[in-house]
Structures are given as structure tokens and as C-alpha cells.
Amino acid sequence: MDLKKQQPSYFHNRISVLGSVLSVAFFVIIAALFLLDFLTKEKDPFLETVTFLIAPAFLILSLLLIPGGALLERSRRRKREAIPPLPNIDLNNPLHQKWFYVTAGVVTLFLLFTAFGLYRAFEFTESNTFCGRLCHSVMEPEYTAYQRSPHTRVGCAKCHIGYGAEWYVRSKITGLYQVYSTIAKAYSRPIETPLRSLRPARETCEQCHWPQIFLGSLDQSHDYFLPDESNTEWKTRMMVHVGGGADFTARKQGIHWHVTGNNKIYYIATDKKRQTIPWVRVVAPDGKETVFVDKGSPYTAENPPKGEMRLMDCIDCHNRPSHQYKAPAEAVNQAMTHGAIDPSLPFIKREAVNALTGEYATSEDAVNKISLTLSDFYKQKYPQIWEREQAKVLKSIAAIVQVYKANFFPQMKVSWKAYPNNIGHLNSPGCFRCHSGRHQSGGGSAISNTCSSCHDIIAQGPLGRVEGDLKGLDFKHPDTGDADERQGMPCFECHTGENA
Ligand code: HEC
Ligand code: HEC
Ligand code: HEC
Ligand code: HEC
Ligand code: HEC
Ligand code: HEC
Missing domain, CATH: 1.20.58 (Methane Monooxygenase Hydroxylase; Chain G, domain 1)
Incomplete structure (x- = not known):
């Protein structure tokens, strides 16, 4: 043919x-x-x-x-x-x-x-470029915070996409929706947490971490500066009891107790952000159940609040392992410790925190107003310093602007207020959501609230007069004010993060 x-x-x-x-x-x-x-x-x-x-x-x-x-x-x-x-x-x-x-x-x-x-x-x-940089304005806060986190070398997908084919398909489907919502600008500002579909799970973290082997305590130092004229430096050093009690050590104590040795803690939160937890159930490895109820709430062991009952995992505490937006007081303390903000400038702690807590429409607006307010303060109140040490003032203002850019994203309405950190209890309830002292069982026991069950303070005081004791000290509040006023009050009721 x-x-x-x-x-x-x-x-x-x-x-x-x-x-x-x-x-x-x-x-x-x-x-x-x-x-x-x-x-x-x-x-x-x-x-x-x-x-x-x-x-x-x-x-x-x-x-x-x-x-x-x-x-x-x-x-x-x-x-x-x-x-x-x-x-x-x-x-x-x-x-x-x-x-x-x-x-x-x-x-x-x-x-x-x-x-x-x-x-x-x-x-x-799945690359960080796609997740973090492409939809720049949406992910800018997460990407910026991520770059300063201990997980900078861990890809977004490693945490946000679980193991196995099912997760993979699920992530691509929700991903399609996210691409759509980015283009259509249908996303919420700030992005709502807790995440539902791309939430890292316990297995995610356990690819790299194994809390069963955490033993003993972590030595942690905190440096604070008081809001007085001389920015008095105050030190607190504490041993944070991070142990979990591995099965093979037969020890059962310390913070990672919640997730080791077959202990199961279930809880029901009454708000979306899981900041109010009136009802907690513990199932011990031998099957024994104990229910703890906030005695200030209308609920009882048999009459729990409506809502999802959750099994506690890593992310209930570590909800900010890679996107931490620091509160003004904390961020300024750190920048002063590193010397980026000069602690020799009078009232710099108070003024920096005040400037950072202002309401600003955009980042540019914030940068301009913060710079102006602070330079005006020194020009008017300390003209000699402004004249003789202007370079120092300007360098500190630049550092304060950097603090703003790293932690505040007005376009996405992101700051520490939108995403409270559940580790600790200074600026938000954190551990005290359950360890309030009010959460009691029918048998009369309470979820512990004594400071030393979680950490021992081994040194504290103003610089030059720091007292220390390895057996642990009673906490001394760093101020000149009235101690009685604070008696029994949880820290986060006064410390919102914006007071200096
Ligand atoms: C170490 C694990 C980890 C890595 C790596 C990680 N994330 Fe996250 N991410 C989390 C956790 C945990 C949350 C909070 C989840 C919750 O509260 O339900 C979160 C929350 C978020 C949120 C919701 C808003 C917010 O700020 O909480 C976004 C968006 C996000 N991540 C994007 C990213 C992007 C983009 C990257 C890479 C540049 C990334 N993540 C890398 C663990 C991680
Ligand atoms: C791919 C591995 C990997 C994954 C997945 C991972 N991490 Fe990490 N994580 C690391 C490494 C590596 C470090 C230590 C970084 C350093 O010390 O510089 C670290 C450090 C930490 C620290 C100590 C932080 C500090 O300030 O020193 C915490 C807490 C932590 N991770 C929690 C988590 C949680 C919670 C998850 C799950 C959402 C998670 N990690 C997922 C690798 C990982
Ligand atoms: C009850 C709250 C809570 C739970 C649940 C929890 N952690 Fe932690 N974890 C802490 C605290 C508190 C610290 C010490 C302080 C800090 O990280 O700033 C810590 C420290 C760590 C560290 C750093 C230890 C070091 O030596 O630097 C890693 C890693 C870690 N946790 C991983 C995990 C993983 C993985 C899970 C889940 C299997 C988990 N944690 C569950 C509260 C918790
Ligand atoms: C349920 C456990 C728990 C209890 C009870 C507890 N703390 Fe803490 N505390 C923590 C954790 C976790 C942190 C955060 C450690 C870190 O920064 O990683 C913390 C942080 C602190 C800090 C440092 C705050 C900061 O961020 O600069 C001080 C000070 C402190 N606690 C004092 C106290 C005092 C005083 C009490 C008793 C009235 C108390 N704590 C009770 C778990 C606890
Ligand atoms: C969802 C509720 C919940 C949250 C949030 C929570 N815990 Fe717990 N925790 C419990 C329960 C319940 C127990 C066991 C109480 C009992 O059986 O007596 C417990 C026990 C502990 C213990 C052992 C105490 C002891 O008696 O020796 C430590 C330490 C601890 N928690 C630290 C923390 C720290 C630190 C945080 C915050 C990072 C935290 N917990 C957050 C519910 C919670
Ligand atoms: C009644 C309100 C109140 C309570 C409750 C309270 N504080 Fe304070 N705290 C203050 C004030 C006000 C200052 C500023 C210091 C001054 O005025 O001298 C301060 C300062 C501090 C500072 C140093 C400044 C800084 O940069 O943070 C630390 C640390 C601190 N408090 C920790 C705590 C802890 C931990 C708790 C809970 C155990 C607590 N505070 C409870 C009102 C309070």
C-alpha cells in the first residue's frame, strides 16, 4: 500500500x-x-x-x-x-x-x-517559595516569623502536610481552595486558628522530636527591664521541668507528662481559640478516669459544656513553634538585652513599648509615627541627650522599628493578640487554662497550681543584687508597687503584653 x-x-x-x-x-x-x-x-x-x-x-x-x-x-x-x-x-x-x-x-x-x-x-x-513567598501579602507574617524560628530549616510542608497519601490528597484539595481564596481575596484577616485542615499533628512533630526522652529540667534565663527612668535590669533564672518520664525510667513527673506513658487528657473548650477550658478529663494508663471542672463555671463532671472533646497533643501547648509574634514588652526586653536598643537611654523601655502598642493602619504608617514619636520624646524631654547622643537614639529607634516589622502585620491584622502563645502564662492564660487552681475533681483534688510543679526559680533580682538558691526561691515580683494587690491574681490579668 x-x-x-x-x-x-x-x-x-x-x-x-x-x-x-x-x-x-x-x-x-x-x-x-x-x-x-x-x-x-x-x-x-x-x-x-x-x-x-x-x-x-x-x-x-x-x-x-x-x-x-x-x-x-x-x-x-x-x-x-x-x-x-x-x-x-x-x-x-x-x-x-x-x-x-x-x-x-x-x-x-x-x-x-x-x-x-x-x-x-x-x-x-510544597516548597517554601510556593507556601511562603508567592502569596506574599497573605503569608508574610508566617513567613517572616518562620525565618526567625528554630524551625527555619524545616519546610512548611514538613509540618503542615501530614504523613501518607490521604493527607497528600487532602492538602492538594485544600491547597486549591487556598489558591482560589488568595486570588479572590476571600481569606480572613487574620487567618483563623486553630487550623482545621493543615494543622500539624503529633506524628508531625514526632518525626524529629521524642518527648519520652526529655528528662530533668531546662535552664532558662529571662532578662527584663523595668519601665523606670533608668530601665532597671531585672534577672530571673529558672529550671523548667520539661521531663516526661519515659516508661523505662519509671518516673512520672514534669511537663511532658501530658503526652507520654499512655496518659490521655481530653478537654472541651468553650471558645473558638481554645483559650477557655472549663472541663478536663484524664484517663490514666490503668483506665482510671478523673474529671476536673472549673468551679467558677456552670458545668459538672456529668454535665460537660457542648463542643468538641479533644485529645491533648503537642500543638495544644506548642501552638507557636514556628510563627511567634512577640508582645511589645517581651520583644523590647530582648532587643535591650542584645543591646540593639540602648538601655542607657532614659525611659527607653517605657517609651518603646508605648510606641509599639499604638494602633496603625499600615506598616509604613507605623514606621513613620513610631520614629516621629520617639525622636520627639528625646528632643523635648531630654534635649541634651538628643544633641550629644543623637546617633544612639537613632540607632535605638531603628531597632524598635525592626521589632515592629518582625512582629506586627497590620495589613493581615496579625500580632501577638491575634495568636496568643500557649506556652507559659504571662500574657495569656496558656498553662493556666487548666492549671488555674480552680479546676477540681469530685474527689477534691485540683490540677496543680504551685509554681514549683512546673519550674524552680534559682536566681532573681535587679542586676548587681541577684539572689540565688539551687533549691528554689519564692517568686519576687520585680517592681516597687503594692504586693498585696497582686495576691492570688494570675499574671495575665495585669500583663497584657502592652504594659511596659
Ligand atoms: C515546626 C512546624 C511548622 C513549620 C515548619 C511551619 N508551620 Fe505554620 N504553623 C505551625 C503550627 C503549630 C501552627 C498553629 C496551628 C494551630 O494553632 O492550629 C501554624 C500556623 C500557620 C498558619 C496559620 C496562621 C498563624 O500564624 O498561625 C499559617 C498561614 C502557616 N502556619 C503557614 C506556614 C508557612 C507559609 C510555613 C513555611 C514558611 C510554615 N507555616 C511552616 C507549624 C509550622
Ligand atoms: C523536620 C524536623 C522537625 C520537625 C518536623 C519539627 N521540629 Fe521542632 N525542632 C527541630 C530542630 C532541628 C530543632 C532545633 C533547632 C535548633 O536548636 O537550632 C527544633 C527545635 C524545637 C523546639 C525548641 C525550640 C527552642 O526555642 O529551642 C521546640 C519546642 C520544637 N522544636 C517543637 C516542635 C513541634 C511542636 C513540632 C511539631 C509541630 C516540631 N517541633 C516539628 C526539628 C523539627
Ligand atoms: C503541656 C504542654 C506541653 C505539651 C503537651 C508538649 N510540650 Fe513540649 N514543651 C513544653 C514546655 C513548657 C517546654 C519548655 C519551654 C519552652 O519550649 O519554651 C517544652 C519543650 C519542648 C521542646 C524543647 C526541649 C529542649 O530541650 O529544648 C521540644 C522539642 C518539645 N517540647 C516537643 C514537644 C512535642 C513533640 C510534643 C508532643 C508529643 C510536646 N512537646 C508536647 C510544653 C509542652
Ligand atoms: C502549670 C505550670 C506552671 C505553673 C503552675 C506556673 N508556671 Fe510560670 N511558667 C510556666 C511555663 C511553661 C513558662 C514558660 C517558660 C518559657 O518561657 O519557655 C513559665 C514562665 C514563667 C515566668 C517567666 C515569664 C516570661 O515569659 O518572661 C515567670 C516569672 C513565672 N513563670 C513565674 C511563675 C510563678 C510566680 C508561678 C506561681 C504563682 C508560676 N510561674 C506558676 C509554667 C508554670
Ligand atoms: C488541657 C488542660 C491542660 C493544659 C492546657 C495544661 N495542663 Fe498540665 N496537667 C493537666 C492535667 C489534667 C494534669 C494532671 C493533674 C492530676 O492528675 O493531678 C496536668 C499535670 C501537669 C504536671 C504534673 C504536675 C504534678 O502534679 O506533678 C505538670 C508539670 C504540668 N501539668 C505542666 C503544664 C504546663 C507547663 C502547661 C502549659 C505549657 C500545662 N501543664 C498545660 C492539664 C493541662
Ligand atoms: C496586679 C497586677 C500585676 C500582676 C497580677 C502581676 N504583675 Fe508583673 N508587673 C506589673 C506591673 C505594673 C509591672 C511594671 C513594674 C513596675 O511598675 O515597677 C510588672 C512587671 C513585671 C515584670 C518585669 C517587667 C517586664 O518586662 O515584664 C515581670 C517579669 C513580671 N511583672 C512578672 C509577673 C509574673 C510572672 C506574674 C504572675 C506570677 C505577675 N507579674 C503578676 C503588674 C502585675
Whole structure:
């Protein structure tokens, strides 16, 4: 049979020809972009999106035009004339053989290329670039905080996408919705937590951490500066009892007790952010159950509040392992400890905290007003310092602006207020959501509230007069005020994070 005598191929039509030309063009473009991506060190999110998502999508569309055009052509010819039978392919015919090998070769190459492309595309949708930088304005707070966290080297996907195929598919489906909501600007500001679909689970953290082996205590130092004229420096050093009590040590004490040795703690929160927890049930390894109820609430052991009963895991305490937005007082203390803000400037602690707690519409607005307020303060109240040590003042103001940029994102309404940290109890209830002293069982025992069950203070006091005792000290509140006023009051009722 002579192939040449047949009528022209269905592929001889404008759409298929256009498809072929575009396919070759996109193929060359993608190859060039791959090469460029391979050669550049500093990845550009837009270049990567074009290389791995947009250009391949166009390539596939162009390729689809080729058979699409042929199909159209076929149905057009069918209307005009009878369709000839499909040609016989005879592999003993050298011409057919040649065409067969060429086609098989091209298809294999193309499939290989597609497989690699798809792999890179999926890999890219899990990269930090895609998660953190592409939807820049939405993820800016998380990405900025992440870069300063101990988990900077841990990819977003490692925490936010669980193990296994099911999670993988789920993440891609919610991911599609997120891409949509980013484009349509349908996301909430701030992004609501606790997260429902991409929430890291206990298994996520346990890929790298194993709290069963935490024993003993962690030595922690805190440096504070009081809001007085001389910014009196105050030190507190404490041993935080992080032990969990591994089964093989037969010890059962310390903070990681909640998640080790088959202890199960269930709780019901009455608010969305899980900051109010009036009802807690403990199931001991031997099956014994104890229910603790906040005696200031209307609930009882048998009459729990409505709502989801949750099994406590790592994220109920460690809800900010990688996106921590610090409160003004805490952030300023740290910057003063490092010397970025100069502690020799009078009232700098008080003024810095006040400036940071102002309400600002945008970051630029904040930067301008913070700089202006602080320089005005020294110009007017301490003209000599302004004259003689202006460089010091300006350097400190620059550091305060940096504190703002790292912890406040007015566009997304993000700050420490939107995302309270559940570790501790200074600026939000944290551990005291359950360890309030009011949570009691029917038997009369309470979830412990004594300071030393969680940490021992081994040194405290103003710089130069720090007292120490390894057996532990009674906490001394660092101020000059009335101690009675504080008696029995939880810290977070006064310390909102915005008072200096
Ligand atoms: C060490 C684990 C970890 C890593 C790494 C991580 N996250 Fe998170 N992320 C969390 C946890 C835990 C939460 C809080 C979940 C909750 O409260 O339900 C969270 C919350 C979020 C939220 C909700 C808003 C907020 O600020 O709480 C966003 C958005 C987010 N992460 C994005 C990212 C992006 C983007 C990256 C990479 C740049 C990333 N995460 C890396 C653990 C992680
Ligand atoms: C891929 C591994 C990995 C995963 C997953 C991971 N972490 Fe980590 N985490 C690390 C490493 C590494 C460090 C130590 C960083 C350092 O010391 O510089 C760390 C440090 C920490 C610290 C100590 C922080 C500090 O201030 O010193 C805490 C707490 C922590 N991780 C909690 C978590 C929690 C909670 C999760 C789950 C949401 C988690 N991690 C998931 C690797 C991981
Ligand atoms: C009851 C609250 C709570 C729970 C639940 C909890 N942690 Fe912790 N964890 C703490 C506290 C408090 C610390 C010490 C202070 C800090 O991190 O600032 C800590 C410290 C850590 C550290 C740092 C230890 C070090 O030596 O630096 C890691 C890692 C960690 N936790 C991982 C986990 C993992 C993983 C889980 C879940 C299996 C978990 N934690 C569950 C409260 C908790
Ligand atoms: C249920 C456990 C628990 C109890 C009870 C408790 N604390 Fe704490 N406390 C913590 C944890 C956890 C932290 C945070 C440690 C860290 O920063 O990682 C903390 C932090 C602190 C800090 C440092 C605050 C900061 O962030 O700068 C002080 C001071 C303190 N506690 C004093 C007390 C005093 C005083 C009491 C008793 C009235 C008390 N705590 C009771 C768990 C507890
Ligand atoms: C959801 C409620 C809940 C939260 C939140 C919580 N705990 Fe607990 N914790 C409990 C319960 C319940 C017990 C066991 C009480 C009992 O059986 O006597 C317990 C026991 C402990 C113990 C052992 C106390 C002892 O008697 O020796 C320590 C230490 C501890 N918690 C520290 C913390 C710290 C630190 C935090 C905050 C980072 C925290 N807990 C947050 C519910 C909670
Ligand atoms: C009745 C209100 C009140 C209560 C309750 C309270 N504080 Fe304070 N705290 C203050 C005030 C006001 C200051 C500022 C110091 C001054 O005026 O001299 C301060 C200062 C501090 C400082 C030093 C300044 C800084 O940068 O943070 C620390 C640390 C502190 N408090 C810890 C605690 C802890 C821990 C608790 C709970 C055990 C607590 N406070 C309970 C009112 C309170």
C-alpha cells in the first residue's frame, strides 16, 4: 500500500498545525527556563511559578490542540464524504517500521519529560517559595516569623502536610481552595486558628522530636527591664521541668507528662481559640478516669459544656513553634538585652513599648509615627541627650522599628493578640487554662497550681543584687508597687503584653 496516495492526514488542519508550532515553542521555552532555574541560586518565586506551573500548563494545552484539531477535521470530512478505513500498519514494511520507531521514541521521551515536569510541579507546590513567598501579602507574617524560628530549616510542608497519601490528597484539595481564596481575596484577616485542615499533628512533630526522652529540667534565663527612668535590669533564672518520664525510667513527673506513658487528657473548650477550658478529663494508663471542672463555671463532671472533646497533643501547648509574634514588652526586653536598643537611654523601655502598642493602619504608617514619636520624646524631654547622643537614639529607634516589622502585620491584622502563645502564662492564660487552681475533681483534688510543679526559680533580682538558691526561691515580683494587690491574681490579668 502506498501511503502517499491516500488523502491528506487529519493532522493537516490549521488548529493542529498551530498546536504543533506552539508546542515546540513552549517546549523550547520550558527547556530554557529549566536551565535558568538550575543555574540560579537565588530562586525567584515568579520565575519558578512560570517554569513549573504556568508554562507546562500552556504546553499541555498546545499539545491538546493537535489531536483536537484532527478530531474536528475528521468530523468535518465525515460530513462531506465517507471515511476511509484506518490504514493497516505492517511492521514488515520498512517505511511503517521507521515511522513506528520514530513515534515510539518521541512518545517515550515526551512521557519521561512530563513525569519529570509533574514531579517538579508537585515538589514546587510544597516548597517554601510556593507556601511562603508567592502569596506574599497573605503569608508574610508566617513567613517572616518562620525565618526567625528554630524551625527555619524545616519546610512548611514538613509540618503542615501530614504523613501518607490521604493527607497528600487532602492538602492538594485544600491547597486549591487556598489558591482560589488568595486570588479572590476571600481569606480572613487574620487567618483563623486553630487550623482545621493543615494543622500539624503529633506524628508531625514526632518525626524529629521524642518527648519520652526529655528528662530533668531546662535552664532558662529571662532578662527584663523595668519601665523606670533608668530601665532597671531585672534577672530571673529558672529550671523548667520539661521531663516526661519515659516508661523505662519509671518516673512520672514534669511537663511532658501530658503526652507520654499512655496518659490521655481530653478537654472541651468553650471558645473558638481554645483559650477557655472549663472541663478536663484524664484517663490514666490503668483506665482510671478523673474529671476536673472549673468551679467558677456552670458545668459538672456529668454535665460537660457542648463542643468538641479533644485529645491533648503537642500543638495544644506548642501552638507557636514556628510563627511567634512577640508582645511589645517581651520583644523590647530582648532587643535591650542584645543591646540593639540602648538601655542607657532614659525611659527607653517605657517609651518603646508605648510606641509599639499604638494602633496603625499600615506598616509604613507605623514606621513613620513610631520614629516621629520617639525622636520627639528625646528632643523635648531630654534635649541634651538628643544633641550629644543623637546617633544612639537613632540607632535605638531603628531597632524598635525592626521589632515592629518582625512582629506586627497590620495589613493581615496579625500580632501577638491575634495568636496568643500557649506556652507559659504571662500574657495569656496558656498553662493556666487548666492549671488555674480552680479546676477540681469530685474527689477534691485540683490540677496543680504551685509554681514549683512546673519550674524552680534559682536566681532573681535587679542586676548587681541577684539572689540565688539551687533549691528554689519564692517568686519576687520585680517592681516597687503594692504586693498585696497582686495576691492570688494570675499574671495575665495585669500583663497584657502592652504594659511596659
Ligand atoms: C515546626 C512546624 C511548622 C513549620 C515548619 C511551619 N508551620 Fe505554620 N504553623 C505551625 C503550627 C503549630 C501552627 C498553629 C496551628 C494551630 O494553632 O492550629 C501554624 C500556623 C500557620 C498558619 C496559620 C496562621 C498563624 O500564624 O498561625 C499559617 C498561614 C502557616 N502556619 C503557614 C506556614 C508557612 C507559609 C510555613 C513555611 C514558611 C510554615 N507555616 C511552616 C507549624 C509550622
Ligand atoms: C523536620 C524536623 C522537625 C520537625 C518536623 C519539627 N521540629 Fe521542632 N525542632 C527541630 C530542630 C532541628 C530543632 C532545633 C533547632 C535548633 O536548636 O537550632 C527544633 C527545635 C524545637 C523546639 C525548641 C525550640 C527552642 O526555642 O529551642 C521546640 C519546642 C520544637 N522544636 C517543637 C516542635 C513541634 C511542636 C513540632 C511539631 C509541630 C516540631 N517541633 C516539628 C526539628 C523539627
Ligand atoms: C503541656 C504542654 C506541653 C505539651 C503537651 C508538649 N510540650 Fe513540649 N514543651 C513544653 C514546655 C513548657 C517546654 C519548655 C519551654 C519552652 O519550649 O519554651 C517544652 C519543650 C519542648 C521542646 C524543647 C526541649 C529542649 O530541650 O529544648 C521540644 C522539642 C518539645 N517540647 C516537643 C514537644 C512535642 C513533640 C510534643 C508532643 C508529643 C510536646 N512537646 C508536647 C510544653 C509542652
Ligand atoms: C502549670 C505550670 C506552671 C505553673 C503552675 C506556673 N508556671 Fe510560670 N511558667 C510556666 C511555663 C511553661 C513558662 C514558660 C517558660 C518559657 O518561657 O519557655 C513559665 C514562665 C514563667 C515566668 C517567666 C515569664 C516570661 O515569659 O518572661 C515567670 C516569672 C513565672 N513563670 C513565674 C511563675 C510563678 C510566680 C508561678 C506561681 C504563682 C508560676 N510561674 C506558676 C509554667 C508554670
Ligand atoms: C488541657 C488542660 C491542660 C493544659 C492546657 C495544661 N495542663 Fe498540665 N496537667 C493537666 C492535667 C489534667 C494534669 C494532671 C493533674 C492530676 O492528675 O493531678 C496536668 C499535670 C501537669 C504536671 C504534673 C504536675 C504534678 O502534679 O506533678 C505538670 C508539670 C504540668 N501539668 C505542666 C503544664 C504546663 C507547663 C502547661 C502549659 C505549657 C500545662 N501543664 C498545660 C492539664 C493541662
Ligand atoms: C496586679 C497586677 C500585676 C500582676 C497580677 C502581676 N504583675 Fe508583673 N508587673 C506589673 C506591673 C505594673 C509591672 C511594671 C513594674 C513596675 O511598675 O515597677 C510588672 C512587671 C513585671 C515584670 C518585669 C517587667 C517586664 O518586662 O515584664 C515581670 C517579669 C513580671 N511583672 C512578672 C509577673 C509574673 C510572672 C506574674 C504572675 C506570677 C505577675 N507579674 C503578676 C503588674 C502585675
